[in-house]
Amino acid sequence: MEKIRIQDDLYTFVNQEKLEQLVIPDDQPCTGGFNTLAVGVEQLMMKEFNEMTSSNAFPNEYLKNACKLFEIAKNVDKKEKDGVVPALKNLAILNKIDSIEKFSKYYKDLMLQSIPLPLKIMVETDMKNTQQHLVYIQGPSTILPDASYYKEEMAAQRQMIIGMWTNIATAILSKTDLPLEEQAKYIQDTLAFDSVLGSLVKTSEEWSEYVEMYNPMKLSKVSSMLKTIKFKKVLKDLFGETPEIVVVSEPRYFKNFVNVFNEETFEQYKHWAYVMGFIGSCSLLTEELRDLGSMYYRSLAGIPAVTPIDKFAYQLASSMYSEPVGLYYGEKYFGEEAKKDITEIVYQIIDTYKSRIKNNDFLEEATKDKAILKLSKMGVKMGYPDKVEEIYSKLVFNEEDSLFEIMHSLEKIKTLNNLEKLAKPTDPTHWAMPGHMVNACYDPFVNDITFPAAILQAPFYSIKQTRSENLGGIGAVIGHEISHAFDSNGAKCDENGNINNWWTKEDNKKFKVKINAMVKQFDGIELPWGKVNGKFIVSENMADNGGMAVTLEIMGHTPNASYEEYFTNWAKVWCLKAKPEYLQLLLNLDVHGPSILRANMPPRNFPEWYDTFKVKKTDKMYIAPSKRVVIW
DSSP states (O other), rough: OOOTTTTTTTHHHHHHHHHHHOOOOOOOHHHHHHHHHHHHHHHHHHHHHHHHHHOOOSHHHHHHHHHHHHHHOHHHHHHHHHTHHHHOOOOOHHHHHOOOOHHHHHHHHHTTTTTSSSSSOOOOOOOTTTTTTEEEOOOOOSSSSSGGGGGGGGHHHHHHHHHHHHHHHHHHHTSSSSOOHHHHHHHHHHHHHHHHHHHHHHHHHHSSGGGGOOEEEHHHHHHHHTTOOOOOHHHHHHSOOSEEEEEOOHHHHHHHHHSSTTTTTTTHEEEHHHHHHHHHGGGGOOOOHHHHHHHHHHHHHHHOOOOHHHHHHHHHHHTTTTHHHHHHHHHHHHHHHHHHHHHHHHHHHHHHHHHHHHHHSSSSSHHHHHHHHHHTTOEEEEEESSSSHHHHHHOOOTTOOOOOHHHHHHHHHEEEEEEGGGSSOOTTTTTTSOOOOOOOOOEEEEEEEEEGGGSSSSTOOOOTTHHHHIIIIIIHHHHHHHHHSTTTGGGBBBBBBBBBSOOOHHHHHHHHHHHEEEEEEEETOOOOTTEOOOOTTTHHHHHHHHHHHHHHHHHHHTTOHHHHHHHHHHHHHHOOOEEEHHHHHHHHHHHSSHHHHHHHHHGGSSHHHHHHHHTTTTTTOOOOOGGGOOOO
C-alpha cells in the first residue's frame, strides 16, 4: 500500500484502508459513506417487512398496505402468469388517438395511465408567493442521460450509447405483440423524436439554476406557443377551470413546441410513447423484462446484475408508502431523545451562523438584517414527522390485480392528488424526505431544512462519537444545508421562501465575485474519469464551504476540541468506492462534486487545516491565501 501523507490527500489518507476493503455489490454502482448506511437501513426494514408479514401483525394500515405490495412485487409466478398483457392493454389507448386533434381530448386519460407525453403538466408551489400553487409545464425526459449528450462535441459518445440503447430496446420490443417489421420502425421513430427533444430540453447544468425555471406567463401566450394542441381544453379537463397563469419551466422547449409536436411528427410521437411507455413498465412485468428494462441504466453505470427480487419489492413498496415507512423507522430506531438532542445542535449552528453573518465584512447592514431574519424564520425538521399525510390513506389497491395494474392505480391516485392541490394552499409542514432516507435537504421555497432519522447515525452522528467528530460529520452537513439558504440559488429567495431580491446592489455584486471564485476553484479539475464543471456544482460547493466555516467556529469555542478528529470524520463521511462508468455519469448529472473533492477542497480554505497538520506550500493540499474562498 502506497503511503499517503494527509497534507497531500486528506481523503485517501483517511479512507485508503477502508476503500481497499469495500466491495461494490453486483447490483450497485458504488458503496461506502451514504450508500453503506442506506444499504444497512434497507436490510433492517426488509427484515421488518418480512416479520410483519409472517406474523400478520402490522402497526397500522399504511404498513399493512406497504407489506402487501412488498409480497405482491415478490410474487414471480403471478407476474409470469400476467406477462406483458397488462402493459399492452394500457398502451392500447394510443390506438384511439388516430389524429393530432384527438390528443387534446385524451390528454387526461393518457396522463392518468402514465403514458409518456410531449409536455408534462403538474402543480407546484408559486415561487413568488409560496403560500399558493400554480400550474407548471415542462418537457419530457430524453433517452440519453442528459441533454448535454446531444451536443456536437459528444457525438462519438452519443453514437455509442444510442447503439447500446437500440440493442436493448430491440430485445424488449420483441416481447410485445408488434410485428417484427413494425418493431424496427417504432424504434427508428422513437430515436427521431428523441433527437428533437434532446436539442431543446434543459441540460442538468441549466436545471441546477432552479430559480430560472420560474417563468410565469399568461394562458393566452402559452396557448399560442402550444398551438398544435388545444391547451385550454386540456387544462379545463384536468382542473375543471382554466388558470390565468402557467409557469413555463423550459422556455426554449416550448417556444419550439410546434416543431416537436405537429401533424408530421404525430406518428413519431405515438411510436415514442409506446416504446418509452413499454420500456418504463418492464420492472412491473416478467423477470426477464425486469432484467432487460434495467440493462440500459446498468450499462451506463457499470452495474453487472439486476436488483434481487426481494430488494426490488422492498424499494417499490417503501417508495410508494415512503412517509409511513419513514415514520415507523424514525420512531423505532431514532426516538424522541435523539430528536431533541440533534435539534439543539441545529439551533446552536443557526445561532453561530447569525453571528457570522453579523460579523461578515462584505455585507451592508440592510442585507445582514435580511439574512439574519431568514435564519430566524428557518424551519427545522429532524428525524421524522409527527403524523402521516392524508394522501397515504387513499393509497389502497385490489390485491387480485397484476403488479402493473396496482402500481398504475396508485400512481393515478397520486397524480389526481397533485392536480387537486391547485385550489389549495401550500402545506409548510410537508416533509421533503422520509425518515428512512439517508440524505438531507434545504427547501428554498419553504425555508426549512430536513434531516431524516436514517442519516443521523455514525459516522455522521453518534452519542458515542466525540463532539469534534460530530461537528466534522453531522454538524458540517447541517451547516451545509443551512448554507443552501445563501448559495447561488437560495440567496434569491427571502425568509418566506419567495423569490425576492433582498440584496443591496453593491452586496449583490460582491456576492457574485465570491460565487465566481468558488466556480474557479473547482472548474477544470482533471480526474481519471473526466473534467469537473465548476459552474454546475457551485451551489453545493458553496454549501460545503459554509458548513465547514460555521462548524470550525463552533470548534473554536468547544472545550477539548480536536481538529484532527474533526477533519478525519469530515473525510470519512465522503468515503465512496464506485465504478468508473458511474463516476463519469455523475460528472454530467449530479450537482454535487465528486466525493474526493468534497473531502479535499473545503479544508484548504481555512487556517485550522494548515495549523492542525502543518501544511506547507510544498504540500498538495495547500492553496495560496489569495486563492482561498470563505463566503459565510
